[in-house]
Each structure stands twice: as C-alpha cells, then as structure tokens.
Amino acid sequence: MASLVLAEHNNASLNEATAKTVTAALQVSGPVHVLVAGSNCAAAAAQAGKLSGVERVLVADDARYANLLPEATAELIMSLASPYDAILAPATANGKNILPRVAARLDVPQISEIISVQSPDVFRRPIYAGNAIETVEAKGFKKVITVRIAAFTASPAGGDARIETVAGATDPQLSRFVDENLSRSERPDLTAAKIVISGGRGLQAKENFALIERIADRLGAAVGASRAAVDAGFVPNDRQVGQTGKVVAPELYIAVGISGAIQHLAGMKDSKVIVAINKDEGAAIFSVADYGLVADLFEALPEFEKALEQR
C-alpha cells in the first residue's frame, strides 16, 4: 500500500511544507506518491519528483485547479484515492480547507495537525491550543491526516520519481475564484523561515515595526506579530503567530514587546531557541525564553542592530 500527499505549491515552485509532509507520510505508509494539482505546474511537479522517498508524482495540470478550490480538488483526490491507505496534506490553509472534505466523502475521521507518528496507526496531536497533547489510534480504515509542518523536518533532495499526468475530475461547479490579495514580501515565508522576529503591542505604532524589519533583513528573518499587534492594525492578519494564526518552530524566535499570552505561546513555543525582549520583567514570555532581556525595546532594538553590524 502507499500514501498520497497533496502538494503545497504556487505552480512555479514547491513549498517546503510538501517535503515535510512527505517525511510524515513515509512514517505512516510508504511508498509515497505526491499529487501536484495546479495550472502550469510542471516546475513544481519536477521539484516534487526530486524529493527523497517520493516514488511517483501525479500531475493534474488544469485551469480548474489553479486556485485549489476545495470542491473541485476534493473531487480530484476522490478519483485517485482508492489504492492508498493514507492521504496526507500539510496543515496549510489549502490542506485544512480541502482534506476534511475528502475525509467526509470517504466516510472516515480525519486526524488534524499531527505532530508525530508514534507508529503507522498512532499519532500525536495538540489540543486546547497546545496545552494538552492527545494520542489517537486509527485502525481499520483509510487514514486522512493533516500534518503540522513545524513539527517535521523536510525530506531532503535525492529522489528521482516518475512523473505522470492524471486526468482531472468533474468540476462540481459549486464555487468560483474571484481574486486574491497576497502580501508580497522579499522576506522568507513565516512558516518556513529559520529565524522569525515578531513584534507585539509594545511596538506602539505601525511605523515602529520598521525597527523590527531592519533587523529581520539583516538576519534573513521573517517578520511575525502577536494578535494584539494585528488587532491594533500594526501589521496585516497573515503575520499573526499564535493559536489562531501561524504556528512556527524556527531555529530562532525573537519576541519583541510581546507579553506572551497563551494564544501566542501556542504558536511559537516549539521554536529551538527563544529570545524575549520586554520591559515588563514579569511578562509570561520570559517563562519560555532561553534568553531574556528586560529593556525598553526602543533602546534595545537599535543596540541589537548595531551589535549585529559589528563582527
């Protein structure tokens, strides 16, 4: 038997979330096949074929999959599902949107956002915003799983998979794409970045995020924010790190002017090294920080930037 992984990509390139999901899939049931559904997605499919552990890449290249609308994409996965004993997707906006639709159609439960594969039938996943971890066993039916990408390492390059075209499935014509408004950034993607620097309410104003951005550019880091900073309108919604935003686990997470609400901790506490800069000595963020600096961020950030310049 085998696993089918739904690829996350933008047609031109494969998102690292796919390589991480392949790692999880190999632990559940190999060999692994990757489905690249998109429009003019040959480049992304070729990259998927080079991932170690991938035996086959199925390409559904059709305008109807350009935006991975869940109604049409679930139909496509259903048309391919029968030989697989596990279907996985990264827990990205697409994966979370599409996969439960597939699970319901297959009449099986979905196991959401697994953080580890204990055995091919047993999985761990966070509940209550990561304040508890549940272990569940799924036996006797096809497994439908979304994978928390921060919890798995990417399958390395080194594969040489067969790339084959699959026919599209009927589009149920229930929905259509209107437009999208994606923030363009030269900085790395929040969930894939090795370093993330986030600002909170302590930044006090939108303009002050420039202090954070300058350091981000020097470190090659992504810029995140707490819910309070997003709610205050300092940065757009998609920058939010936390239970209701992005869950990240970079090598280094720097929290600036963030108090450390449970909501926020749930989105970053699995980072390898955590730094907190806050003027409130009692801030909860210090309880998870490897390095804490009690200081006024408006003094500390310029000093931090200057120290980075000197080597």
Next chain:
Amino acid sequence: MKVLVPVKRVIDFNVAVRVKADRSGVDLANVKMSINPFDEIAVEEAVRLKETGKASEIVAVSIGPQGAQETIRTALAMGADRGILVKHEGALEPLAVAKILKAVAMEEQPGLVIMGKQAIDDDCNQVGQMLAALLNWPQGTFAAKVELESERVSVTREVDGGLQTVSLKLPAVVTTDLRLNQPRYASLPNIMKARKKPIAEKNIADYGVDATPRLKLVEVREPEKRRSGTRVASASELVARLRERGVI
C-alpha cells in the same frame, strides 16, 4: 433566507486546562464553559445578516449535554430566533457532528450555514468542510468578509499570505475566522427575552446517525514544559550569546 448556526459548548478560553491524572482526558468538572469563540462570531454574522434584511430567521443548533442549552441561550440572547439541542453525553468526532448537522440542515433547509472554523477544545477544524461535503454544498472557510447576494455568497477568506475571495452558489457553508466581526454583548433585556425563545430538544437517534467514535483515544498528556533560560544584561550581550549558540 434561513440561517443555521451550529454552536459548541467548550471550556472558556480564559481557563487554563488541566489534564486528568489518569491521562484519560482534560478535566471538565467545575470548569467554566462558554460558547466557542469562533461560533460566537458566526452568531454575530448571522444576526447582522438579519439586521440588514438579508436573513429572515436564525436557528442555533448545539450537540452536547443538557448544559449546551446555555450555549444556545447565549446565541438566542445575541439575536438568534430559536434553538435546537441535540442531546449527547461524551465526546463526538467531527464526522459524527457533521452527519447530525447534515440531518438538521435537511430538515430545516437553510440557505446558509455559518459556523466557527474550529472549536478551541479539540482544535480539529473539520466540521464545516465535512458538512459541506456531505450536503454537496460549496464551502467558504476562514471567512474575513461575507457578502450575501441573491443566488450566491461572496466570501473573502484568510489564506496563507493574504486574502482570497471566492463566490459560492447557495446554499453554502461558511466558517468564520477571527476578524470577521466583533461579537456584541447581549443586553440584559435581550438575555431576559432569550429565556422565552423556544429550544427544541432532540436525540441523536432521532436523526438516525451512528455517532460511535472511530478513533481510539490512547491518552492525553501535558506538553513538555520549556525551562526558562538566562537573563542577559544588554542587547550586545544578547547578540554575543546568540553567536556563541550558532543561531545567527
């Protein structure tokens, strides 16, 4: 148009959850319970649709123990018209919930279902999508903006990296994200009025759904605690430490 709003009773978001010593689950005894915050946003959106004349009736449905009646009352106090309580003790998997909601939707024939994108207890983020699939309806998940037209609904969704707008054929399922709206506080007169609004009581058996769990819960444990580290005296010391550690 009738709007159906499923609401779940969960541990209040301000309460620190405790894992039971025998690792069988999270302790629910004597803990403050509230309406799932994302469902509260769904109720608010439905009420706004009614206030602007786009919705005619709002039906709040909850599946859970007798206490879930309180959750329905919260929705009624915010402006829902009537409630349905499908009684059940113990945990239910999202697929079973979706099947029960499908049966309710077949009976009620709403033009729109609005519900939270996920419950803050099991964090599954599945029921809306599953319900849409079982009904063969379109879905607009993680909604930041909902605009109802005569035959369609336009939903602006929070996706990775920004916003996406889709147009869905009605009837449809919409799931709410955090910033769709700011739910109102129910006024005292409305809380009093809600006590008189009808709540129909049902059982899962009335809908002919097999709600037996399919996954086996092995255990629930506390996450590994992070130890707090060291304090540094200055930003330059911080940079030096991070260089030592090899992370920058």
